[in-house]
Amino acid sequence: MASKQKTVYICNNCGYESAKWYGKCPSCSEWGTMDEEIVKNESKTAKSATSVINKGLNVLKLDSIDSSTEFRFNTGISELNRVLGGGLVKGSLVLLSGDPGIGKSTLLLQICNYLSKDLTVLYVSGEESAYQLKMRAKRLGVKSDNLSVMCETDAEIVCEYIKSAKPNIVMVDSIQTMNISEISSSTGSITQVRECTNLFMQTSKNNDISTILVGHVNKDGNIAGPKVLEHIVDTVLYFEGERNYSYRILRAAKNRFGSTNEIGVFEMTEMGLSQIESPSMALLAGRPTNVSGTCVTCMIEGSRPILAEIQGLATTSGFGNPRRMSTGFDYNRMAMLIAILEKRAGYFFSNMDCYLNIVGGLRADEPASDLAVAVALISSLKDAIIDSETIVFGEIGLAGEIRMVNNCEQRIKESERLGFKRCIIPRQNMKKLNKASFTDIEVIGVRNVREAFEVAIENA
Numbered sequence: 001m002a003s004k005q006k007t008v009y010i011c012n013n014c015g016y017e018s019a020k021w022y023g024k025c026p027s028c029s030e031w032g033t034m035d036e037e038i039v040k041n042e043s044k045t046a047k048s049a050t051s052v053i054n055k056g057l058n059v060l061k062l063d064s065i066d067s068s069t070e071f072r073f074n075t076g077i078s079e080l081n082r083v084l085g086g087g088l089v090k091g092s093l094v095l096l097s098g099d100p101g102i103g104k105s106t107l108l109l110q111i112c113n114y115l116s117k118d119l120t121v122l123y124v125s126g127e128e129s130a131y132q133l134k135m136r137a138k139r140l141g142v143k144s145d146n147l148s149v150m151c152e153t154d155a156e157i158v159c160e161y162i163k164s165a166k167p168n169i170v171m172v173d174s175i176q177t178m179n180i181s182e183i184s185s186s187t188g189s190i191t192q193v194r195e196c197t198n199l200f201m202q203t204s205k206n207n208d209i210s211t212i213l214v215g216h217v218n219k220d221g222n223i224a225g226p227k228v229l230e231h232i233v234d235t236v237l238y239f240e241g242e243r244n245y246s247y248r249i250l251r252a253a254k255n256r257f258g259s260t261n262e263i264g265v266f267e268m269t270e271m272g273l274s275q276i277e278s279p280s281m282a283l284l285a286g287r288p289t290n291v292s293g294t295c296v297t298c299m300i301e302g303s304r305p306i307l308a309e310i311q312g313l314a315t316t317s318g319f320g321n322p323r324r325m326s327t328g329f330d331y332n333r334m335a336m337l338i339a340i341l342e343k344r345a346g347y348f349f350s351n352m353d354c355y356l357n358i359v360g361g362l363r364a365d366e367p368a369s370d371l372a373v374a375v376a377l378i379s380s381l382k383d384a385i386i387d388s389e390t391i392v393f394g395e396i397g398l399a400g401e402i403r404m405v406n407n408c409e410q411r412i413k414e415s416e417r418l419g420f421k422r423c424i425i426p427r428q429n430m431k432k433l434n435k436a437s438f439t440d441i442e443v444i445g446v447r448n449v450r451e452a453f454e455v456a457i458e459n460a
Contacts, residue, residue, distance in 0.1 A: 009034040010190040013218055015226030037191050038184055073169070073210060076114025079265060079275040080107070082302075083237065083250050085258015088169070091208040092257065093201050095175075095230065097215040097223045098239030103248055104214050106272050107239070108171050109133075109142050111212075116144035119168035122161075126153040126177030140272045153177050153187065155196040159203045166207060172200065174214040176224060193225040197232050230254060245361035247282075248273065262302035280307035280418055283360040289388050293380030295456070296420070297372030297393045298411040299364060305407070305414035307391070309359040310369065312376035314352045322351060328358030329373060330365070337374050337396060344400025345449045347378050367395035368405040371424070374449050375456050384457045389421040392456060400448050404428035409437070416441040424452050 009021045012035050016027035024031050072087030081087050088094070098104050105128075112121050121144075125133055130151050137143070148167070152158050155178040162170055172178065178196040179187040186192070197213065204211040213233065216224040223230060230236050234256045241248040250264040265279040276282050284307055288294060293312045298305050310329075317323065326334045334356055341347040354377060358364050364373070371394035379386050393411060395403040405411075408429040415423050420441060425433075427445035435443060446452040 006038075008037050010037050010226075011035075012190060012224075015190055015228065035189060037189065073115060073119065075111050077107075077111065077264075077275055078277075080111070080250065083252050083255075083258075083262050083264045084235065085252075085255055085262075088210050088212075089234070089257045090210055091205060092210055092234045093204050093232070094210075094212045094235040094237065095215050095223070095233040096212055096237045096239065097217055099217055102239045102241060103266070103268055103273050104239055105136070105173055106140065106268075107266075108173060108212065108214070109137055109140055110272050112147050112169075112171070113140070113142040113144065115169055116146040119146065120165075121147050121169045121171070122150060122165065122167040123147065124150045124152060124158050124170065124172045126151070126172075127174060153179055155180050155199050159199055162203055162209065163207060167209065170200075170204070170209055170211045172211065172213045174216060175200075175229075176216045190226050194228060194232075197229055201232050240363075241361055247276075247361050249362070259302060263304065265306075280305070280414065283308055283362065284418070287359075287388075290385055292383045292385050293376055295372045295376040295379065295386050296391045297364070297369045298391060298415055299362075299366055299369060299393075300407050300411065305411050306362070307414065307418060308362050308364065308369075310364070310372045310376045311357045311359060312373065312380045313355040314349060314377055314381040317351055317353045322349070323353040325354075326356040328361065328363050329356050329369070333370075334373065336398075337370060338377070340396060340398060340400055341374055341378065341449060345378075347381055349377070349381065352381065367403075368393045368411075370394065370396040371402060371426075371449070371452055375453050378449075378453050379457070384453075386456045387422065387458065389419070390424065390456050391415045391420045391422070392424045392452065394424070394426040394446070394452070396449060402426040402428075402446055402448060402452065408433060412438055412441065412443060422455075424455055 009018045011025040011027060011033045013030045013033045014025065014028040016025055022034050025033050071090040074087050075081055096104055112123060115121050130149055133149055175193060175197055176188045179192050180195055183191055183195060200211055200213065218224045235252060236254040238251045238253055239248060240251060246267050248266040248268060252260045252262060254260060265276040266273040267276055287309055295310050296307055297310055298307050324335060338349050338354060342349060356373060372392045374396060375386065375392050393405060395405055397403050404426045408425060412423050416438060422442045422444060424444050424446055427447050430445035444455055446455060
């Protein structure tokens with residue numbers, strides 16, 4: 001009997017499937033993203049329970065499984081090892097995603113340079129020719145006899161070669177360029193990306209080969225393709241950073257073998273990506289002194305405290321409606337903080353244009369940076385200079401109170417290590433703080449924003 005075919009419409013932005021076409025996707029509300037796909041339904045005879053039992057299933061008792069044989073490959077880049085949870089797990093499937101030109105291919109080649117010293121590595125490129133890869137490898141100083149390059153877009157041919165050659169590490173750049181000839185969809189479509197990822201996953205798991213897939217992102221910054229793509233792989237890594245900035249941040253959105261809170265910090269140079277062991281010192285380098293509207297805070301990224309400079313600018317508006325703009329900080333939260341400062345603290349920004357910037361291309365997502373943002377804006381409003389040796393962190397409530405934050409001692413120790421003399425924190429954190437452990441930094445607890453600002457401008 002001939003196989004039945006049916007047509008479905010799949011959103012190329014979020015993966016939503018529908019039996020009919022929509023101009024606007026019902027799931028993500030994007031226009032013109034519904035692509036037509038033909039799905040074949042093969043009629044299969046159900047297997048009897050007896051035949052399944054006779055075939056023999058690989059069923060193991062949980063207690064009998066040996067977990068002591070977990071092996072991780074050292075990538076040679078400590079920042080990447082940190083994000084992966086200690087290294088690249090043998091037989092794992094990793095998805096690396098990021099904006100075009102952010103440094104994904106550069107990072108992979110740098111990993112190859114270290115791994116290929118003792119392991120066999122296969123680099124599969126569907127976007128570049130062998131000559132282009134050679135030119136980049138020459139610029140990065142990558143040279144090894146154990147590194148093989150394969151320029152192919154047919155996923156089945158690639159997987160057959162992997163099964164026969166059995167390399168230790170496989171890198172596919174990128175999954176959107178791979179295709180399976182039996183599927184009628186075009187390369188890069190939802191169906192092709194999903195099925196190619198499934199094929200690489202089965203090959204990786206069955207042959208115990210570590211595989212890294214490079215994935216594209218859509219205009220919203222999310223991984224292009226169906227959402228199931230992130231469920232198939234073991235680890236999802238995001239490469240973040242503005243192309244105009246030299247700093248790059250590597251985050252783990254999903255990790256079956258480690259924490260998802262760790263980040264790695266890199267800097268793009270002429271010789272590739274160089275890791276930054278102390279991000280705080282790099283981000284604070286060149287910080288202006290004796291200038292109003294700047295304040296330093298401490299953020300927690302995973303287990304690592306990072307000091308960042310927050311700059312605020314408040315100037316008289318020339319229009320009827322004052323302008324608000326923020327870079328690296330949530331715009332709506334900035335508007336809420338300005339409303340709190342007007343209602344609860346008596347600092348009026350109604351006729352002021354307000355601009356906020358987190359220096360270095362970082363994003364201040366945690367509430368602990370609220371107090372530093374407020375102090376920076378007030379400093380610019382009053383044209384009062386914040387003490388350059390003062391660091392501020394705390395969450396601001398709608399009543400104008402300063403709420404306690406987590407990992408307070410860790411933040412203070414990092415501030416003390418970098419030479420700050422005063423630390424302004426929420427009063428509630430003072431109750432659980434061991435003051436005897438801090439000898440070179442003065443810790444001051446505050447209850448509200450006005451009190452925090454008055455303390456911050458002392459001795460400036």
